Amino acid sequence: MVVAKKYVVVAPFVGDPKPNNFTIVEEELRTLEQNEFLAEALYISVDPYQRIKLGHTIPYDMIGGQIARNTAYFGLTDICKPSPGETVVVSGAAGAVGSHVGQIAKILGCRVIGFAGTDDKCQWLLNEVGYDHAANYKTVNIAEYLKQQAPSGIDCYFDNVGGELSSIIISQMNEFGRVAVCGAISGYNETDPEKRKGTFLQPYIVGKQLKIEGFLVNRYADRTTEGIRQNLQWVKDGKLKYREHIFNGFESTVTAFIGLFNGANTGKTIVKL
Ligand SMILES: NC(=O)c1ccc[n+]([C@@H]2O[C@H](COP(=O)([O-])OP(=O)(O)OC[C@H]3O[C@@H](n4cnc5c(N)ncnc54)[C@H](OP(=O)(O)O)[C@@H]3O)[C@@H](O)[C@H]2O)c1
Structure with a gap:
C-alpha cells in the first residue's frame, strides 16, 4: 500500500494566497493495473498560474508542471x-x-x-x-x-x-x-x-x-520537444544559464508558492521532496 500526499485548495483565494487556503491530504493509491507504473516525484514545480486556475470548484488539487x-x-x-x-x-x-x-x-x-x-x-x-x-x-x-x-x-x-x-x-x-x-x-x-x-x-x-x-x-504543445531540445542545447553550449530557488520538503510548497507573489524567488522556484 502506498500513501501519497497532496495539497488541496480548500478556500478561495482573496488577495494574496495564504496558508489557510490549503490543506495537506494523505491519499492511499490504488493497486497498479497492467501496463501502469508508479512514479515518485523528487522535485515539484511551483508556478504563479496555480493562483489563477479558472473554473475550478473548491476543493481542488494543487498541481503544476515545469513550463x-x-x-x-x-x-x-x-x-x-x-x-x-x-x-x-x-x-x-x-x-x-x-x-x-x-x-x-x-x-x-x-x-x-x-x-x-x-x-x-x-x-x-x-x-x-x-x-x-x-x-x-x-x-x-x-x-x-x-x-x-x-x-x-x-x-x-x-x-x-x-x-x-x-x-x-x-x-x-x-x-x-x-x-x-x-x-x-x-x-x-x-x-x-x-x-x-x-x-x-x-x-x-x-x-x-x-x-x-x-x-x-x-x-x-505539438512543438514541446523542439523547445526542450533547443533549450537543452543552449544549456549544454553554456549559452543558457539557469538558477533554481529550492525549497526543502513537501510542507514548504505553500511557502514557496506564496513567495512567488512577493518576489522571494530568483530564477525557477522548485520544491525538493
Ligand atoms: N502564458 C503562459 O503560458 C505562461 C506560462 C508560465 C508562466 N506564465 C506567466 O509568466 C509570469 C512569470 O512566471 P514565472 O513562473 O517565471 O514566475 P517567476 O517570475 O519566477 O516568479 C514570479 C515573480 O513575479 C514578480 N512579481 C510579483 N508580484 C509582482 C508585481 N506586483 N509586479 C511586478 N512583478 C511582480 C516577482 O519578482 P520581482 O521581485 O521582480 O517583483 C516574482 O519573483 C507570470 O505572470 C506567469 O503567470 C505564463
Whole structure:
C-alpha cells in the first residue's frame, strides 16, 4: 500500500494566497493495473498560474508542471520574433520565465533590458545572466530609465507582469513593435477593481502600429520537444544559464508558492521532496 500526499485548495483565494487556503491530504493509491507504473516525484514545480486556475470548484488539487523554459522560447521567438540588433525589454526579468527570455534574446543578437524587484536581482541579471541593462522597477523612474537605456526605442516587450509598468514600457515602443503578453502577475492578487485600471494605451497601439498578443504555452504543445531540445542545447553550449530557488520538503510548497507573489524567488522556484 502506498500513501501519497497532496495539497488541496480548500478556500478561495482573496488577495494574496495564504496558508489557510490549503490543506495537506494523505491519499492511499490504488493497486497498479497492467501496463501502469508508479512514479515518485523528487522535485515539484511551483508556478504563479496555480493562483489563477479558472473554473475550478473548491476543493481542488494543487498541481503544476515545469513550463518556464518553453514559455520563454516560444513566446519570444514566435510572438516577439526579434531580429539581431533590436531592443528587447523583459519584465519579471529575474524569474523563471524572464531570466530565460533575456538570455534567448541575447543569443539572438538583441540588446536586452530587464526590470526586477530588487537591486540584488538586477545585479544577478547584469553580472551572471548577461542582460545589458537591469533596473529595480520599485525604485527607478521607469520612463526616464528607458529613455536613457533605449534611446532608439523598444522593438519587443516580453510582458510577465502587466499593470502600469507594462503601460509605461508599451508607450515607448517603436513602430511595428511586438508585445508578447505572457502573464499579469501584478494583478493576480488585486481585489480592488480600481487598481486594475491602466493607462489608455490605444493611441500608442494605433500610432505605432503595435502588435500585442497574449499566449499560453499550451498553444505550442505539438512543438514541446523542439523547445526542450533547443533549450537543452543552449544549456549544454553554456549559452543558457539557469538558477533554481529550492525549497526543502513537501510542507514548504505553500511557502514557496506564496513567495512567488512577493518576489522571494530568483530564477525557477522548485520544491525538493
Ligand atoms: N502564458 C503562459 O503560458 C505562461 C506560462 C508560465 C508562466 N506564465 C506567466 O509568466 C509570469 C512569470 O512566471 P514565472 O513562473 O517565471 O514566475 P517567476 O517570475 O519566477 O516568479 C514570479 C515573480 O513575479 C514578480 N512579481 C510579483 N508580484 C509582482 C508585481 N506586483 N509586479 C511586478 N512583478 C511582480 C516577482 O519578482 P520581482 O521581485 O521582480 O517583483 C516574482 O519573483 C507570470 O505572470 C506567469 O503567470 C505564463
